[in-house]
Amino acid sequence: MGDARPRRRTGRRARSLVRHAGSLDVSARTLGSPNGYGHYDTARLTEFHTALDAARDSMYTRAERIPLDQLAQWSADPDSGNIRHASGKFYTIQGVDVSVAGPAGTRQWHQPIINQPEIGILGILVKQFDGVPHYLMQLKAEPGNINGIQVSPTVQATRSNYTRVHGGNPVPYLDYFRERDRHRVIADVRQSEQGSWFLLKRNRNVIIEVAGDVPVLDGFHWLTIQQIHELLQVDDLVNMDARSVLSCLPFLDLMPATMALDRDERVLSLIRSWSGDRRSVHDTADLLSWITDVRTVTDIEVHDAPLNRLPQWRYGADVISHETDRFFDVIGVRVEAGGREVGRWDQPMVAARHVGLAAFVVARFDGVLHVLVGMRVEPGFADVAEIAPTVQCTPANLDHGDIARPPFLDVVLDAPEDRVLYDTMLSEEGGRFFQTRNRYVIVEVDEQLEHPGFRWMTLHQLTELVRHSHYVAMQARTLLACTATLATTRDGAAR
């Protein structure tokens, strides 16, 4: 892989391509790239998979479930039952009493939640080789991963990691993200994590482009966006943190370079949707007003509640579960890790009872791809509600009939095979969630479906919102990162 100086700054390239993409008259000369779309180097990805298989032997975490009351260094507060680490650091499992009042009525419930208010860094380094951006991805084992190792950002550091208050090894590549002035910042934004499981958890999602030599440590790999899109179509391979950071990329960094040469109608609709084509169903001012309205008319109150006395929850010495055996458990895990960071430790984790579903319904209007999004109120969000997928639920939780069937669920579940543009099982973060997965789906429809709680947005409109904190929830960001894979699904010849 060559290490030439970048030929041009991505920012300039993006601007000129936006202009060209508008007229769809992009020449191969300006975009040609040996690693781009249409010239895809499968050999290199085979190499990567070989490295991945090898890593699974040398780097591992073995996680064994143990009773909560036997977790070393963790103990329950005698009064509240909240589970804390002896150092007072890391995170706490506590209870909350939630009430949400809005035009549709009032809901009230109790639940356990992870309290980890500090802001960590999720960072990806980018570097151009022969004019093609490559992303430095890390093979990383996490105790909750269903398959050990997943593809992770260059850096995944909690605040205690990166300030090194506990000593420990320095985090590789962290200095690039601390000394941003010396490099080009592509994105740097605090994003929420699952507001149903985390109280006010946010991470700083950072993408930095570097120009000079970057040493490639063991377990790190430079991948093109095309290669990452391929990996995003493999079950449980690209981890949640990587998806979150990738969703913060400007559209042209998401788009394989020669894709603009394509004349397939769906690919064109995707380029128009990314590039800020004016033919959007709603003005951005209307969309912002919709978001303001939801956040103003909804009152959410979240109060601390003792974990050991949450109504409808069983607080056991082994495990904390809902009395209907739905939603999630709080479990104990004993971890033995090998590889870069060797060690043993215990920790509590959240384990979903069932596989979830997160889906974008998309449609082409006036030749521009649109995504149907909702707003979701979750107790852990910093600002009431965030933009969510068209459908986000755990179908198995609906069986009791006490939870309303979400709008558009049947549109997704009953979609004909040739309208399913993306369908991959992806894991949620393996550091806190134990073998917890969602099926991520993108389904195309032809009708302009309407519902007062939903709006059609272009990818450009979504991408502009992702530049700012607290607009787009994790599951929607994952799907946003996955939309680029639609370019590989041919019109009339779906997977």
Next chain:
Amino acid sequence: MGDARPRRRTGRRARSLVRHAGSLDVSARTLGSPNGYGHYDTARLTEFHTALDAARDSMYTRAERIPLDQLAQWSADPDSGNIRHASGKFYTIQGVDVSVAGPAGTRQWHQPIINQPEIGILGILVKQFDGVPHYLMQLKAEPGNINGIQVSPTVQATRSNYTRVHGGNPVPYLDYFRERDRHRVIADVRQSEQGSWFLLKRNRNVIIEVAGDVPVLDGFHWLTIQQIHELLQVDDLVNMDARSVLSCLPFLDLMPATMALDRDERVLSLIRSWSGDRRSVHDTADLLSWITDVRTVTDIEVHDAPLNRLPQWRYGADVISHETDRFFDVIGVRVEAGGREVGRWDQPMVAARHVGLAAFVVARFDGVLHVLVGMRVEPGFADVAEIAPTVQCTPANLDHGDIARPPFLDVVLDAPEDRVLYDTMLSEEGGRFFQTRNRYVIVEVDEQLEHPGFRWMTLHQLTELVRHSHYVAMQARTLLACTATLATTRDGAAR
């Protein structure tokens, strides 16, 4: 004043002018307007001032200072001393214990603060007459106003006002802001209010364009943006809420129509700055990264503290004051109001001890006007810190030598007269603040001044941030609304 249908939607006009303004080749034909810049109708403003004088007789609030412990319907909590209304509604005066830790060290202090967590509506109606947007402004008396009546938004409603939980008269024009789908939304965003005096106070700033007939009630006036800019140069005339909403206008709505014909270098630099000219000192990605960094490395903790036991504060039966007689007092006021809303009531208010100063230092780089902004951490902000003016302080508070002299204060205070582009005394909100004023100043320099806590931004970059909540603080929004008045200050012939 004619009532023709609008000739075109402002949105389209804006887009085409952005394109044209880039090349600065805008023809009079596309922009000509009888009310625009260069054809300014002074007769109509004289009429407005006559109406204002007449209103001062028929509409008034008389505010008399009385001791805090004699406020009817308000009482101090026997334990905390917090001052509450008997109904539990309106707002509370409480104490807070604040600590701010960041790279520059830790500061800790106590202070009284107004707790009013509900989100009200500040709304301005816009309607085009003969193709020229006019804004429906209200003459409104507030007890804290130094001169009785000020120019206010069409609607200024607390949540209890607009949901009418307390009965009372309907708020005129409110339905336009509740039924947004029937009109065009120009802006709709929750904005913070003074975070030093309000705990988490936000108002929804809304601008709605209507097409049909709008009845003009007594005390309401349709004004052009040019007329509003004239009024913004009169001391204590355009109120804080109006300035806040006006700051949310897209730049072309702020710009008098034929201004683009001007060939004055400062006016051109203003148009380029508004219109998103690419020649900015910093990329927007770098500015967003700067904001993310300040909000991540700063830890602010705000805890409730009993108002009657705040260190360094004297809690009197008459008034609450700082022991150094600086900052602000909490006072009692008895109000007698006449006009649209007749009545008598008592209320506690915040009264600043001295006049404050809020200043933008501006400069032209590469022909584009830039503003030097800082980030300010205030206890009442929803998200740690917001963008603040170059200088924001109360000079009289600095005399004790225990508060660091703010950077660039001398640049503002020592500016030669011909570099002072704007200098007007404006009042803060008269419903909560008693005769509390800031001198708002815009000073032009030639050097690219540098300081690690400040960044140069174009007006376009600022205006884009104002579309989203919690980025730009009230004082900076006031100055942003006032920048348009620079167009009336000639190069080399300042006021």
